[in-house]
Amino acid sequence: MTRIAITGANGYLASLVQTYNAGTFDFIRVSRSDVDYADLNGLRSYFEALDFDILFHTAANATTADCENDPAGTHRVNCEAAIELGRICHERGKRMIFISTEQIYNGKHEPGPFSESVEAESVTNYGKQKAEVDAWMRATMSDYVILRLSWMFGMALPHVKPSPGIVGNVVRALRTNTPTLFTVNEKRCMTYAQHLADQFAAICELPSGAYNFASSNDLCTYDAARVVAGKLVSAGIATPDAVERCILPNTERYADRFRDFRLDNRKAVAAGIQLGTFEEDVDRCLADFGWM
Numbered sequence: 001m002t003r004i005a006i007t008g009a010n011g012y013l014a015s016l017v018q019t020y021n022a023g024t025f026d027f028i029r030v031s032r033s034d035v036d037y038a039d040l041n042g043l044r045s046y047f048e049a050l051d052f053d054i055l056f057h058t059a060a061n062a063t064t065a066d067c068e069n070d071p072a073g074t075h076r077v078n079c080e081a082a083i084e085l086g087r088i089c090h091e092r093g094k095r096m097i098f099i100s101t102e103q104i105y106n107g108k109h110e111p112g113p114f115s116e117s118v119e120a121e122s123v124t125n126y127g128k129q130k131a132e133v134d135a136w137m138r139a140t141m142s143d144y145v146i147l148r149l150s151w152m153f154g155m156a157l158p159h160v161k162p163s164p165g166i167v168g169n170v171v172r173a174l175r176t177n178t179p180t181l182f183t184v185n186e187k188r189c190m191t192y193a194q195h196l197a198d199q200f201a202a203i204c205e206l207p208s209g210a211y212n213f214a215s216s217n218d219l220c221t222y223d224a225a226r227v228v229a230g231k232l233v234s235a236g237i238a239t240p241d242a243v244e245r246c247i248l249p250n251t252e253r254y255a256d257r258f259r260d261f262r263l264d265n266r267k268a269v270a271a272g273i274q275l276g277t278f279e280e281d282v283d284r285c286l287a288d289f290g291w292m
Contacts, residue, residue: 001026002204005052007035007085008059013099013152013196015160017056020197028052030059037081038073047088054095054204057085060130062101067125078129083136090141097203100134100148102188102214103127105261112187112262116148116210138210145206150189150214150263152196153281155289166190166221167285170228173246174238181250182225187260189214190224192281194288199273206271212263217278222249228282235291 002025008014009029018027028050035046037059047055060078061067067074082098089096104120104127105112120131137144153165162168173180191214196203219227229247232238265275276284 002054003028003052004054004056004204005030005047005050006056006058007031008057011058012154012161012163013149013193014056014058016154016157016193016197017200019157019160020194021200024201032059037077040076040080040084043081043084044088047085048092052094054097055085055089056097057082058099060099062126064124064126067129071125074125075129078126079132082133086133086137086141086144089143093143095143095145095204096137096141097145097147098133098137100146100210101127101130102148102150102261102263104131104134104148105263106259108261109257111260113189113214113216113264114212114262115264116212116267134210142208144208145203146210147196147203147213148210148263149196150191150212152191152193154193154285162193165193166224167228167282170225170247171232174229174232174242177242177246179246179248181248181253182222183253184220184222184249184251185254185258186221187217187219187258187262188221189217189262189265190278190281191215191275192285194284195273195275195281202272206273209267211268211271211273212265213268213273213275214263214265215275215278215281216265217262219278222247224278227279231282231286232291235286237291 004025005028006014007030009031061074105114107121107123122128153167154162225247229243
């Protein structure tokens with residue numbers, strides 16, 4: 001059985017992948033209690049001694065505020081540590097699967113969606129850090145997969161706590177009767193995270209390269225939130241009055257420049273990865289959890 005070292009093993013995507021692939025792969029869980037990503041020497045010692053076939057690197061500090069307030073510290077964790085892991089995999093002849101992000105394109109002035117060949121341009125430190133690793137891997141490594149993920153969403157499962165996503169944010173606003181702002185001046189892809197778990201075996205076999213992993217979307221984030229809310233109303237989970245009260249447009253955020261960092265998924269689809277549309281993903285997510 002293929003042995004996969006998985007960093008950030010307690011995180012949402014790592015937990016989801018492990019839950020649905022436990023019988024297919026032998027996962028070696030690596031968490032912050034095992035290794036300090038700010039200690040590159042310790043990192044090298046740990047992973048040089050680890051017996052694995054593939055490294056699935058999901059660990060990162062994705063908190064925007066942390067990356068802006070501590071650019072040096074987060075660069076060491078998000079960029080320098082990831083590149084050191086890439087060096088170790090390259091030296092040992094091991095495949096590395098790296099989680100990159102749509103945020104490498106958040107500085108673009110032209111509209112998306114962007115293909116993998118489009119040069120990165122980010123205005124945030126997190127996006128810049130991920131883009132630096134992305135570029136290093138493409139220039140240096142021979143056996144790798146870069147997954148540029150969109151904003152992912154899903155719901156809680158036993159031992160799987162989802163990261164904030166569009167569906168969860170809308171559900172939370174309606175359940176707690178909390179007026180919540182959703183950005184109008186932004187377009188991004190939003191993808192059901194189950195796609196990643198279901199197709200992880202196929203991802204492990206992809207030809208080396210970078211792949212945009214995103215379901216297509218033409219809606220701004222506010223309109224997407226209204227779509228989710230409308231489906232919850234149709235399912236009898238929310239009322240129209242609650243939607244009007246709680247799902248609100250944020251017209252001030254990014255008012256200076258509309259942000260469109262959607263990803264073009266055609267390369268991944270051509271390689272056999274199944275990705276749909278945002279609305280299809282929402283329908284599947286709600287159906288999976290018995291809400292449709």
